Amino acid sequence: MNKQSTTVSQRLAAVFFCASVCVSFAGSVVAGGDPEAGKVASAVCSACHGADGNSTIPTNPKLAGQYESYLVHALKAYRSGERNNAIMSGFAANLTDQQIADLAAYFSSQESNLQTVIPK
Numbered sequence: 001m002n003k004q005s006t007t008v009s010q011r012l013a014a015v016f017f018c019a020s021v022c023v024s025f026a027g028s029v030v031a032g033g034d035p036e037a038g039k040v041a042s043a044v045c046s047a048c049h050g051a052d053g054n055s056t057i058p059t060n061p062k063l064a065g066q067y068e069s070y071l072v073h074a075l076k077a078y079r080s081g082e083r084n085n086a087i088m089s090g091f092a093a094n095l096t097d098q099q100i101a102d103l104a105a106y107f108s109s110q111e112s113n114l115q116t117v118i119p120k
């Protein structure tokens with residue numbers, strides 16, 4: 001009886017332990033990007049894309065205000081080679097999923113200076 005109940009509580013403890021690990025693991029996978037961490041990581045990107053993602057160089061796309069999901073998709077595509085660009089492949093190659101999420105959160109939260117031409 002006593003031995004039996006110990007076994008049951010041990011099993012329950014194992015189940016709860018596993019459940020909490022699984023929940024925290026899932027939490028870290030679905031966690032959104034941290035724009036503050038992205039700002040720090042964006043230092044290397046700023047020479048080409050501008051400090052806030054408003055590139056002033058026509059050959060380097062503006063990232064400010066871009067859809068977050070688009071930035072994540074683009075960076076993962078460069079990283080995997082699905083999108084091939086000699087410059088960006090190198091910069092994306094060693095980014096982790098979390099760094100990509102952080103960078104996307106930062107640039108997407110910046111105000112874009114893109115504008116449409118309004119006819120006079």
Ligand code: HEC
Binds near residue numbers: 044
């Ligand atoms: C040496 C210049 C340079 C640096 C540094 C650089 N990029 Fe780029 N980036 C480019 C160029 C050029 C392109 C356009 C490539 C193409 O045609 O696919 C680009 C494209 C992109 C795109 C796709 C934009 C779009 O509209 O499709 C994203 C996202 C991006 N860069 C993010 C970053 C991030 C994040 C960093 C820093 C980790 C970074 N870049 C560093 C030059 C640079």
